[in-house]
C-alpha cells in the first residue's frame with residue numbers, strides 16, 4: 070500500500086487529493102486558494118469532515134506547508150514519509166511527453182522550455198513541484214501531462230495549415246488539453262459500457278468551464294478540439310474557442326487595444342460570459358434563458374451549436390460512433406444543456422434519448438440513451454486525480 074498525492078497547482082491555487090493505492094481510496098482532499106492574498110483560503114476534507122480557514126498565504130511553499138501540517142495535525146498520516154509519491158498535473162507537455170514521466174532534471178528542463186506555450190500555468194506547476202520536493206524530499210515526483218493522451222494524433226489531425234517550417238521551428242501545432250480526463254473517460258467507457266471490445270469509437274465531451282471534445286478510436290485519441298492552447302475549440306465559459314485568425318488583428322485595429330488585451334478578452338471575457346453579458350456559469354445562463362433574456366438565449370444557442378458541430382466532425386472522423394460520453398461540470402450536472410446538445414445531434418446521428426433519465430442522472434453516472442439508439446450516450450463523472458494516482462503507483466512499481 071502506498072500513499073500518493075495528486076496535485077494540481079495553478080497560478081494562485083493548489084488542489085490536492087491524497088490516495089491510498091492501489092485501492093484508489095481517497096484519504097483526504099482540498100484546495101489552497103487565493104495564494105498571494107491576505108485572505109487566502111485553506112480547505113481540507115477527510116473522513117466526511119471538512120475544515121476551512123482564511124489566512125494570509127504568501128506563496129505556494131506556504132500553501133504546501135499548510136496542507137502537510139494539516140495532514141499531520143489531523144492524524145491523517147502519522148509520518149509525512151508515508152507519502153511515497155507526488156504526481157503533478159502539468160497542462161503542457163508539448164511534443165516531448167506522450168505519457169507521464171518521472172519529475173527529474175530532464176523533465177523539469179523540458180517543462181521550463183515549454184513555458185512560452187503555456188505561460189499561464191507552467192511556472193505555477195514548477196513552483197508547486199519545488200514546494201513539494203522541499204517539503205517531502207523522500208517522495209518521488211512525477212509529471213502527468215494534459216497533452217500526453219493527444220500525442221497519438223496523426224499530422225493531418227494536429228498540424229495547422231501554415232508553412233511547415235514554421236510548425237517545425239516553433240512547435241506550432243495542436244496539442245489539445247484535458248487529455249487525462251479524456252483518457253479516463255474513454256478507458257472507463259470501454260471497460261464498463263462497451264465490454265472491453267477493441268476498435269471502439271467514442272466521442273468524449275469534457276464540458277466544464279473549460280471544454281474540449283475528443284475523438285477516441287480503440288482507446289487512443291485521434292482528434293481533439295483544443296489547439297495550440299486551451300483557447301481553441303468549442304465555446305467555453307469565458308473563452309471564445311475557434312475563431313477566424315483575422316479576428317485578433319481586426320479587433321486590435323478597431324478597438325485600439327493591443328494584442329495582449331484582445332487575448333485577455335478572448336480568454337477571460339468571451340464565451341458564455343461575453344455573449345450573454347450575464348455569467349460564465351451555465352446555472353445563471355439557464356436561469357436567464359428561462360426568464361427570456363435574449364443574449365442569454367443567443368449564448369446558449371451558440372454554445373450548443375459549437376459543441377454539436379464538433380460532435381458531427383468527430384462522427385465523420387471516426388467513421389461512426391459507439392458511444393458519446395458527457396463529463397465535467399456542465400456535462401455531468403447540466404441536464405438542461407445536455408438535453409439541448411442531444412436535440413442538436415440526435416436526428417442526424419440516430420440517437421434516441423430518455424429525457425427523464427437525463428434529469429434523474431444529474432450528478433450521477435449512467436446511460437441516458439434509449440435501447441434503440443444507434444449510439445450509446447452516457448454521463449461519466451471524470452476523475453483526473455485518480456489517473457494521476459494510478460501513474461504514481463506505476464512509478465513506484467517501476468512500470469511508468
Ligand code: ADP
Pocket residue numbers: 276277278279280306349350351352397398399402403404
Ligand atoms: P473547470 O474544471 O474547467 O474549472 P468544471 O468542470 O468544474 O470547470 O465546470 C464548472 C462549470 O460547470 C460551472 O462554471 C458551471 O457552468 C457548470 N456547473 C457546475 N455545477 C453545475 C450544476 N449543478 N448545474 C449546472 N451547471 C453546473
